[in-house]
Amino acid sequence: MIPRTRRGHAGVYLTLVGLLAASLVLSAAVGAFTFTPARIATLTAQLLGWVPAAPADALDRNVFIQLRLPRVLLAGLTGAVLGVSGTLMQGLFRNPIVEPGLVGTSAGAAFGAAIVFVFGAGTFTRPLGTLAVPVLAFAGAFAATMIVYRLSTAFGKVHVFTLLLAGIAVNAVCGAGTGFLSYIARDPQARNITFWNLGTFTTADWRGVTLVAICFVVCFGWSLRAGKALNALMLGEEEAAYLGIDPRRLVMQLLVANTLMVAVATAMVGVIAFVGLVIPHVLRMLKSSDYTFLLPASALLGAVTMEIIDVVARLIIPPAELPIGIITAVVGAPVFLAILLRQTRQGGAWLQG
Amino acid sequence: MVEVEHVSYAVGRARILHDVSVRFQPRKLNVLLGPNGAGKSTLLKIATGLLTPTAGLVRYMLPQGARALDTFPVDALARTRAVLSQHVEVAFPLAVEDVVLMGRYPHYGRTPTARDLEIVAAALDLVGMTDFRGRVYPTLSGGEQQKVQLARVLAQIWNEGESPRGQKCLFLDEPTSNLDVHYQLHLLEIARGLRDVDCTVIAVLHDLNMALQHGDAFFLLDGGRVVLETEDATTIPRDLLERVFRVRADRAVDSETGESFWRFRL
Numbered sequence: 001m002i003p004r005t006r007r008g009h010a011g012v013y014l015t016l017v018g019l020l021a022a023s024l025v026l027s028a029a030v031g032a033f034t035f036t037p038a039r040i041a042t043l044t045a046q047l048l049g050w051v052p053a054a055p056a057d058a059l060d061r062n063v064f065i066q067l068r069l070p071r072v073l074l075a076g077l078t079g080a081v082l083g084v085s086g087t088l089m090q091g092l093f094r095n096p097i098v099e100p101g102l103v104g105t106s107a108g109a110a111f112g113a114a115i116v117f118v119f120g121a122g123t124f125t126r127p128l129g130t131l132a133v134p135v136l137a138f139a140g141a142f143a144a145t146m147i148v149y150r151l152s153t154a155f156g157k158v159h160v161f162t163l164l165l166a167g168i169a170v171n172a173v174c175g176a177g178t179g180f181l182s183y184i185a186r187d188p189q190a191r192n193i194t195f196w197n198l199g200t201f202t203t204a205d206w207r208g209v210t211l212v213a214i215c216f217v218v219c220f221g222w223s224l225r226a227g228k229a230l231n232a233l234m235l236g237e238e239e240a241a242y243l244g245i246d247p248r249r250l251v252m253q254l255l256v257a258n259t260l261m262v263a264v265a266t267a268m269v270g271v272i273a274f275v276g277l278v279i280p281h282v283l284r285m286l287k288s289s290d291y292t293f294l295l296p297a298s299a300l301l302g303a304v305t306m307e308i309i310d311v312v313a314r315l316i317i318p319p320a321e322l323p324i325g326i327i328t329a330v331v332g333a334p335v336f337l338a339i340l341l342r343q344t345r346q347g348g349a350w351l352q353g
Numbered sequence: 354m355v356e357v358e359h360v361s362y363a364v365g366r367a368r369i370l371h372d373v374s375v376r377f378q379p380r381k382l383n384v385l386l387g388p389n390g391a392g393k394s395t396l397l398k399i400a401t402g403l404l405t406p407t408a409g410l411v412r413y414m415l416p417q418g419a420r421a422l423d424t425f426p427v428d429a430l431a432r433t434r435a436v437l438s439q440h441v442e443v444a445f446p447l448a449v450e451d452v453v454l455m456g457r458y459p460h461y462g463r464t465p466t467a468r469d470l471e472i473v474a475a476a477l478d479l480v481g482m483t484d485f486r487g488r489v490y491p492t493l494s495g496g497e498q499q500k501v502q503l504a505r506v507l508a509q510i511w512n513e514g515e516s517p518r519g520q521k522c523l524f525l526d527e528p529t530s531n532l533d534v535h536y537q538l539h540l541l542e543i544a545r546g547l548r549d550v551d552c553t554v555i556a557v558l559h560d561l562n563m564a565l566q567h568g569d570a571f572f573l574l575d576g577g578r579v580v581l582e583t584e585d586a587t588t589i590p591r592d593l594l595e596r597v598f599r600v601r602a603d604r605a606v607d608s609e610t611g612e613s614f615w616r617f618r619l
Binding site: 094095096228231232234235236238239241242243244245246284288289290292 | 401403427428430431432435436438441442443444445446447448451452455456458459463509
């Protein structure tokens with residue numbers, strides 16, 4: 001027997017999976033090189049070893065396998081990471097306006113990664129090897145998120161104004177740090193930081209895809225188990241504790257898992273804001289605030305959205321590409337303001353905290 | 354069924370409870386009384402396991418034996434006792450049914466069983482909120498929200514059909530302070546009804562007359578100590594009430610029902 005409020009979840013999942021398949025094909029097809037769906041099927045089959053590769057297709061295949069496919073996969077994974085992260089953060093802060101960009105996770109990751117870009121090769125990051133960027137991104141993201149979380153939950157309740165102000169302050173500090181680094185950086189590095197501060201999939205490679213995929217699978221897999229606990233947390237920390245949940249442990253585990261996947265994704269593609277805000281919001285409006293539904297659904301919808309945004313980024317000003325972060329900000333910021341406005345108008349008690 | 358032994362609680366240098374020992378009576382409505390700052394809510398939170406006492410211990414007497422709180426696994430504890438707080442706010446649009454289903458979280462893994470859903474329906478029915486099951490929780494009035502929360506905590510400790518029934522315990526932390534008189538009476542009536550299903554109720558109540566009229570056992574706290582413990586409301590000495598609550602008290606008699614009640618003045 002399924003509760004009345006859960007009926008139709010399967011339908012949403014099926015629709016999202018269908019959309020994801022369609023958006024993956026679309027994203028694989030368009031760009032400087034166009035691949036027909038039939039061509040994509042052949043090349044994918046060749047890649048998987050189902051059919052032998054023909055030598056005549058070498059160039060075509062190289063473009064597809066070395067450039068297009070990693071980019072498509074990285075975009076999808078990043079979208080899923082940001083969607084799930086927004087959902088987790090909103091559960092953690094018990095507030096629908098929270099997302100990784102707001103609470104400093106992204107800016108902290110950017111700062112950490114910029115340190116590696118500028119001071120990089122052959123300094124203190126040497127023992128970390130090629131993992132230096134993700135590791136420092138994680139350290140920066142975790143520190144920033146932790147500060148904002150501690151400040152905004154000082155008295156057991158989430159104080160929204162403290163949350164917003166702490167977010168602004170931490171974002172400003174991280175932004176200043178990144179700005180300082182790009183100021184003292186030599187030209188190619190500085191250009192890198194600028195590009196990457198706006199988010200881009202142009203640098204996608206298989207190593208990045210693998211790294212983000214591993215982090216996503218581990219963190220997402222863990223967070224799926226936290227659905228019920230996140231629901232209980234909506235009632236407040238005390239009520240969750242009465243229901244047999246250890247809120248402090250849950251919050252710590254959530255923060256680590258969430259920061260890990262966001263930091264690694266940010267280290268690969270740069271800062272992409274507002275996706276984590278909009279995805280859960282749309283799903284809440286469509287269906288429900290039940291986290292056992294929101295978590296898987298936000299992964300799917302996040303991936304679909306990011307594929308579409310990436311397609312737009314490739315098509316809008318050819319042959320150049322628009323940075324992803326510009327598109328997400330243009331679409332996401334009005335949604336953010338709309339949520340803020342609506343909740344304020346409702347006199348939402350959560351505003352007073 | 355709940356015993357508090359030599360419990361003290363201090364925050365920094367402030368001592369909130371001094372060596373409190375209380376034996377809450379099984380299948381009774383136990384009422385904690387006292388002025389603001391007497392330590393009632395702290396004692397309640399210690400008895401629920403939310404706060405750890407600085408000294409002393411809390412024991413739950415269960416059919417399978419006594420169990421100290423510090424050795425009670427949190428999920429087993431959550432199936433034994435539930436707590437209704439003063440007011441629970443939810444910022445998200447959540448259906449009433451989903452809120453009540455949370456009471457069943459300690460009982461099921463990934464998906465609720467048919468039995469869990471039956472209990473949710475029965476709990477909503479008991480508090481008279483069946484018609485509201487599809488409504489969005491944050492849009493309800495304060496009284497309606499509190500009834501939904503009551504249904505949730507009832508679902509949490511719902512005694513299943515098995516016999517002998519498990520011993521359950523319901524804590525009420527000033528549950529009626531935001532409610533009008535109708536909701537207050539309704540809530541207390543439901544709480545009294547629980548005594549018949551092997552449930553011990555422990556409540557912090559502010560309205561003295563309401564408490565004395567409906568309670569079975571009374572524990573009066575003042576300055577972090579239990580100053581009176583009685584089962585008979587009529588034996589509470591007037592001078593003690595006057596001193597503890599810093600008021601002047603007169604016993605009056607309702608001319609229609611013959612029941613006596615207290616009238617307070619400064």
